[in-house]
Amino acid sequence: MNILLVGSGGREHAIAWKLKQSKKCQQLFIAPGNAGTATVGINKNIAVTDFENLGNLCIQEKIDLVLVGPEVPLVEGIRDYFEASEALRSIKLIGPGKLGAQLEGSKDFSKNFMNRHGIPTAAARTFTSANLQEGLDYLDQHSEPIVLKADGLAAGKGVIISPTRAEAKEVLRDMIEQKRFGDASASVLVEQFLEGIELSVFALTDGKNYVLLPEAKDYKRIGEGDTGPNTGGMGAVSPVPFADASFMKKVEERIIQPTIQGLHQEGIPYVGFIFFGLIKVGNDPWVIEYNARMGDPETEVVMPRIASDLVELLDAAATGNLGSIQVEFLPEAATTVMLVAGGYPDEYEKGNPIHGLEEVKDALVFHAGTKTTASGEIVSNGGRVITVTAFGKDIVEALEKSKKGAAQIQWKDRYYRSDIGLDLVKLLH
Ligand code: AMP
Numbered sequence: 001m002n003i004l005l006v007g008s009g010g011r012e013h014a015i016a017w018k019l020k021q022s023k024k025c026q027q028l029f030i031a032p033g034n035a036g037t038a039t040v041g042i043n044k045n046i047a048v049t050d051f052e053n054l055g056n057l058c059i060q061e062k063i064d065l066v067l068v069g070p071e072v073p074l075v076e077g078i079r080d081y082f083e084a085s086e087a088l089r090s091i092k093l094i095g096p097g098k099l100g101a102q103l104e105g106s107k108d109f110s111k112n113f114m115n116r117h118g119i120p121t122a123a124a125r126t127f128t129s130a131n132l133q134e135g136l137d138y139l140d141q142h143s144e145p146i147v148l149k150a151d152g153l154a155a156g157k158g159v160i161i162s163p164t165r166a167e168a169k170e171v172l173r174d175m176i177e178q179k180r181f182g183d184a185s186a187s188v189l190v191e192q193f194l195e196g197i198e199l200s201v202f203a204l205t206d207g208k209n210y211v212l213l214p215e216a217k218d219y220k221r222i223g224e225g226d227t228g229p230n231t232g233g234m235g236a237v238s239p240v241p242f243a244d245a246s247f248m249k250k251v252e253e254r255i256i257q258p259t260i261q262g263l264h265q266e267g268i269p270y271v272g273f274i275f276f277g278l279i280k281v282g283n284d285p286w287v288i289e290y291n292a293r294m295g296d297p298e299t300e301v302v303m304p305r306i307a308s309d310l311v312e313l314l315d316a317a318a319t320g321n322l323g324s325i326q327v328e329f330l331p332e333a334a335t336t337v338m339l340v341a342g343g344y345p346d347e348y349e350k351g352n353p354i355h356g357l358e359e360v361k362d363a364l365v366f367h368a369g370t371k372t373t374a375s376g377e378i379v380s381n382g383g384r385v386i387t388v389t390a391f392g393k394d395i396v397e398a399l400e401k402s403k404k405g406a407a408q409i410q411w412k413d414r415y416y417r418s419d420i421g422l423d424l425v426k427l428l429h
């Protein structure tokens with residue numbers, strides 16, 4: 001099959017790396033890709049939301065299957081665009097249409113969906129400029145801390161946890177009246193705070209059947225010990241030791257099955273990944289959020305742990321045949337450590353030459369924000385730049401190898417966390 005992968009992050013490099021191992025993968029294109037994806041396939045400089053040129057590329061290169069990495073093209077309707085075109089309709093596409101992508105694109109939609117299907121999630125109410133005063137009054141009664149969520153896509157920044165009612169009121173006004181997140185915060189959910197430990201669970205579904213991929217935990221804060229501001233993700237581990245068989249049984253029965261059945265019952269077609277952002281409260285799983293795609297950096301540990309052929313899985317999803325598929329996982333622990341630009345997630349430099357990539361021997365190097373200059377040099381091109389994935393018999397051993405690889409890769413002011421996964425190791429003792 002000829003495959004087009006849409007996206008340009010570490011997630012896409014890891015997916016491209018895995019796709020390329022399949023005998024079924026002939027030509028692999030990545031749009032727009034990065035310096036890492038260029039080593040496994042052919043990068044095409046087309047933006048992820050330029051559906052017309054992505055479609056033209058599919059026709060020119062006789063693409064059989066398109067995998068959409070990030071959420072924005074899904075929420076903007078890449079699938080709907082392909083389905084509306086005579087020439088593109090028959091191409092297999094992994095990713096839901098606009099309607100299904102609302103699971104991620106609208107937190108109000110997903111909250112109502114979960115409530116309709118009895119899926120455990122924090123209690124919430126939604127407010128807009130039309131009932132802002134009601135929202136402020138509601139906050140007066142709310143227990144602290146208070147979770148405020150922009151309804152729409154806000155590049156992972158739309159959730160604010162306010163320690164006090166007074167601050168929550170200011171945040172609510174700021175989000176709705178001052179449009180803190182633009183149109184994404186025209187509606188805001190005021191949500192119950194859940195206390196627990198988070199994990200990411202991934203399913204691939206054909207709309208009726210599903211398979212589970214390895215679960216993972218990501219580390220969102222910039223600083224060691226989960227301190228400082230949120231980032232796109234500073235590292236991840238898989239498997240997650242507390243997600244044992246009995247916990248995962250609850251996840252499947254209470255969350256995954258009702259979600260997929262709910263989509264089916266409501267006539268919402270869904271071919272693609274569902275990322276369940278979960279929190280373990282006591283011994284029970286609750287849903288924090290849905291995403292309509294794989295996680296980043298979770299994918300950088302999930303893909304290496306999948307022993308099965310990814311192209312076969314995707315083909316089965318696209319043709320409604322996931323019911324007869326088993327996914328094999330590698331039993332080892334995998335960790336990934338993200339190297340970021342100094343200053344990230346605030347201001348940071350781009351364009352710094354990266355050294356030492358070829359010295360990393362005992363780990364996988366996935367590029368996130370990198371590019372190759374006209375003179376052939378690999379330079380930083382984003383906040384999250386490179387991630388180093390390694391295997392071990394346990395998290396500690398894998399992390400040592402990830403960190404050894406991370407230390408070998410250098411550029412001006414680069415930074416990484418050295419404690420990815422160690423909270424889970426502590427939980428075990
Ligand atoms: P989200 O963008 O929905 O993933 O939210 C970002 C982060 O906010 C999550 O990863 C959680 O750490 C936190 N969060 C979101 N909702 C809640 C909640 N109801 N209770 C506690 N923490 C939450």
Ligand code: GLY
Nearest residue numbers: 218233295296297
């Ligand atoms: N790692 C969280 C996300 O991809 O949204």
